[in-house]
Every structure is written in C-alpha cells, then in structure tokens.
Amino acid sequence: MALLRLSRLNQRRWHLFRRNKRGYWSFVIFGILFVLSVFAPFIANDRPILASYKGELLFPMLVDYPESKFGGFLAVTDFRDPVNADEINANGWMVWPPFRYSYGTVNRELPSPAPSRPAFLMHKDLACAKYPLVADDPQCVFGNMNWLGTDDQGRDVLARLIYGFRISVAFGLILTFVSSVIGVAAGAVQGYFGGWTDLLFQRFIDIWASMPTLYLLIILAAFITPSFWLLLFILALFSWTGLVGVVRAEFLRARNFEYVRAARALGLSDLQIMVRHVLPNALVSTVTFMPFILSGSVTTLTALDLLGFGLPPGSASLGEMVQQGKDNLFAPWLGFTAFFVTSILLTLLVFIGEAVRDALDPRKTFA
Numbered sequence: 322m323a324l325l326r327l328s329r330l331n332q333r334r335w336h337l338f339r340r341n342k343r344g345y346w347s348f349v350i351f352g353i354l355f356v357l358s359v360f361a362p363f364i365a366n367d368r369p370i371l372a373s374y375k376g377e378l379l380f381p382m383l384v385d386y387p388e389s390k391f392g393g394f395l396a397v398t399d400f401r402d403p404v405n406a407d408e409i410n411a412n413g414w415m416v417w418p419p420f421r422y423s424y425g426t427v428n429r430e431l432p433s434p435a436p437s438r439p440a441f442l443m444h445k446d447l448a449c450a451k452y453p454l455v456a457d458d459p460q461c462v463f464g465n466m467n468w469l470g471t472d473d474q475g476r477d478v479l480a481r482l483i484y485g486f487r488i489s490v491a492f493g494l495i496l497t498f499v500s501s502v503i504g505v506a507a508g509a510v511q512g513y514f515g516g517w518t519d520l521l522f523q524r525f526i527d528i529w530a531s532m533p534t535l536y537l538l539i540i541l542a543a544f545i546t547p548s549f550w551l552l553l554f555i556l557a558l559f560s561w562t563g564l565v566g567v568v569r570a571e572f573l574r575a576r577n578f579e580y581v582r583a584a585r586a587l588g589l590s591d592l593q594i595m596v597r598h599v600l601p602n603a604l605v606s607t608v609t610f611m612p613f614i615l616s617g618s619v620t621t622l623t624a625l626d627l628l629g630f631g632l633p634p635g636s637a638s639l640g641e642m643v644q645q646g647k648d649n650l651f652a653p654w655l656g657f658t659a660f661f662v663t664s665i666l667l668t669l670l671v672f673i674g675e676a677v678r679d680a681l682d683p684r685k686t687f688a
Contacts, residue, residue, distance in 0.1 A: 344676020512572025
C-alpha cells in the first residue's frame with residue numbers, strides 16, 4: 322500500500338534500490354543496529370530500568386536518587402553496591418537491562434588484571450559473588466559477563482561499543498545533514514546566478530578548502546577541551562565544500578531550460594524558481610553522495626579520537642577503542658573488536674551508497 326502512494330518515478334527508484342540486494346540488506350542491518358544503539362541505556366546500563374522500594378515506584382535511569390533514601394549516606398546511589406541492592410531487594414524489586422554496565426562503569430571484580438579477556442563462560446559464583454543479584458537469578462551470569470572483555474581501565478568493551486556506535490553514527494548523520502544544507506545552498510546560489518557571483522564564490526571556496534582543519538583542531542585543543550558540538554561546528558565549517566561543485570553544475574545546466582524561463586516569465590521570484598523547479602533535479606545527484614559523506618564523517622571522528630583531538634577523555638567512541646587496541650597489543654580482542662566494528666560500519670554505508678546511486682541513475686531500467 323505504501324508503494325501505491327509513491328509516484329511512478331519513486332516506485333521505480335525503490336524497486337531499483339531493493340534489486341541491489343547487497344545495498345538493501347546493508348540498509349536493513351544498519352537501520353537495526355542504529356535503532357538498537359539509540360536505546361543503548363536500555364541495553365547496557367549500571368542502573369536499573371525500573372525499581373520498587375517500599376511500595377514506591379522508582380526510575381533510576383532518569384532520576385539520581387540519594388543513597389540516604391535506602392539507608393546510606395552518599396549523594397548518589399550505586400545500585401550495584403551489594404548493601405544497597407540487598408536493601409532494595411528486601412523491600413521491593415529491580416528490573417535491570419540485559420547488560421549491567423554503562424560505557425564508564427568500571428568492573429572491580431575482574432577475574433584477571435585489566436584488560437581482561439572476554440568472559441563468555443564466567444562461572445556464576447565469580448560473576449555474582451559481590452553484585453546486587455539474587456543467587457538463582459537466571460540473568461546473573463548473562464548481565465555481568467564482559468562478553469568482549471574489558472579495556473585497560475576495567476570498563477566493559479561491549480557497553481562502550483554500543484554507546485560509541487551511537488555517538489559515531491549520530492555525529493556522522495548530523496554533520497552530513499548540516500554540510501549538505503550549506504553545500505546545496507552555496508552551490509545553488511553559484512550556479513543559478515553565475516557571472517561574478519559564481520567567480521567570486523569559487524575563489525572563496527578555493528581559499529576556504531585549503532585551510533588546515535587538523536592544525537586548527539590542534540590549536541583549539543590547546544586552549545579548550547573539544548566537545549561533541551564544538552567538533553561538529555568546526556568540521557561543518559570546512560566539510561560543506563564537497564557538494565558545492567555537484568549542485569553548482571546542476572544549476573548551471575538547468576537555469577536556461579525552457580521551464581525555468583517560463584517560470585521566470587510568469588513572475589516567480591528567483592528563490593521560488595530555485596526551490597520549486599531547479600532544486601529537485603539537483604537533489605538527485607546530492608542524495609547519491611550522502612552515504613559516502615556519512616562514512617567520511619564517521620572516519621573523521623574516529624581518526625580524531627585516535628589522535629587525541631576528538632571527544633573528551635572517557636567518552637565512548639570507535640576511535641577510542643582503536644586507540645585501546647593500539648596501546649594494548651597484548652590484548653588482541655581490543656584491536657579485533659575495533660577493527661571489525663569500524664570496518665563493518667563503513668562497509669554497510671558504502672554498500673548503501675552504491676544502492677542509492679543505482680536507484681537514482683536514470684540509465685538504469687527495472688524489468
């Protein structure tokens with residue numbers, strides 16, 4: 322029924338996209354992984370999703386409860402502390418996520434010094450001896466195992482992987498969207514008006530694109546601590562130039578077409594002509610490049626984190642995982658995890674880009 326509401330052209334594009342099995346299934350897998358990562362706090366967290374204490378319903382994931390509420394004295398309750406857990410379990414219950422570690426949770430009960438090996442089959446007594454769990458809880462072993470091991474600070478690699486995947490993809494999506502909006506607007510103005518506007522804009526882009534982005538980040542890192550939004554702002558300042566040439570060429574080609582002249586003769590403003598008539602044709606080539614821009618954005622953030630100029634220390638990111646693998650060559654599971662996750666993510670994005678390119682190619686036919 323959804324296809325019936327699409328235009329004939331969009332139906333053809335959708336069928337071409339689905340015919341590319343590699344790209345289509347890459348899109349499905351990427352979508353599932355991203356949706357799961359969005360709900361990372363419900364999958365991996367060191368706080369219960371829901372709890373009940375003396376008849377009161379609590380939401381530890383959303384509210385910081387003082388330990389005095391449970392008979393302690395600290396400002397924030399550690400629900401993994403055996404004393405607090407025994408008190409809550411004796412007067413209520415707790416619903417935990419599948420994995421009881423957040424990206425910054427340090428496992429202080431490791432069977433070996435950090436970084437510890439993946440514990441797929443950790444003994445139940447070892448996994449649950451000092452954790453706030455009931456002895457016969459079927460999730461006892463499952464929730465407290467470090468499935469992919471720990472890093473050199475004792476933090477769970479799987480939890481950091483889930484949160485790092487979310488941050489990397491979110492950063493790439495936002496940067497791709499912002500860069501595309503700026504690049505499309507700049508290319509549209511250049512191509513539509515041409516002349517001195519196009520000439521001056523091109524010289525400005527030549528100068529702007531030659532700015533050393535990495536050096537600027539290094540200089541800024543010496544004064545302030547880079548954050549998610551600061552990195553996004555700096556990279557967006559220099560990443561929008563990639564789409565300008567494509568959009569500019571489309572507008573230069575289309576500005577003298579008959580339908581554009583007819584719209585101008587009917588009294589439509591330049592902005593209306595650009596948005597309503599020329600931009601839809603230019604967006605076809607723009608959308609083709611977006612998955613590749615997204616993969617480039619993820620790679621950029623990963624590289625900056627690896628070099629130490631990315632997100633603040635302690636943040637979960639794919640680049641930090643790569644750095645962990647580089648610094649701990651005697652713990653190969655760290656390097657293998659970072660390599661495979663980053664490679665799979667970039668491969669999925671490239672395959673999706675190829676499928677989108679084929680779907681928007683007017684020379685492709687659907688039988």
